[in-house]
Amino acid sequence: MRVRDELKEQAIREKAIEMIVKVGFDGLSMQKLAKAANVSPATIYLYFKNREDLLNQLYMTVDEVFTDNTLKGFDPEMSFEDGLWLQWKNRFNHHVKYPHHILFMEQFRSSPLVNHKDIKITKFKAAMESFFCNAIERGELREFPLEVFWAIAYGPLYTLIKFHMSKKSLAGRKFSLTEERMREAFEVVVRALKK
16 A cells, blocks of 8 residues: 655645646646646545545645635734734735635636535634624624625725736736735725724
């Protein structure tokens, strides 16, 4: 029986994410992945039952990394403004550090090719819901449907991150998201959300 190698497994995972971002889910086969990761197809099956299992495990791993990074230093009991600002900084840093993970997550969430029922809800969702409810209970936040809150609270951040990642604005000018620019946008968002 062959022994599992954590470094090899991690290399397979990262290569799979890279391939999916470049060629989509349809372009990923176990044969192509094996060749790209410089392993035999049999090696992949030591770690993953099949292609669907690989995709679901990739998502759970990427989601865990996202959760660890975005919840760093965060407490759902924080004041609304302090907690939201920390979320903005943590999410920005995560996007910059793991751009392929973000693109993979976006593709995964909208793909019918994967078995979403195998995906477990993370502590991230529970922490965010608790933060949202706590801010409303303390009177720091107007009451919105959660989806409306999310769109207002994070939509501007994600738009700015996209400009930052492409290094240009809508007008094609050079763009870099500094903390000062991010704080300026954040303050507008907070004013819109606060009670």
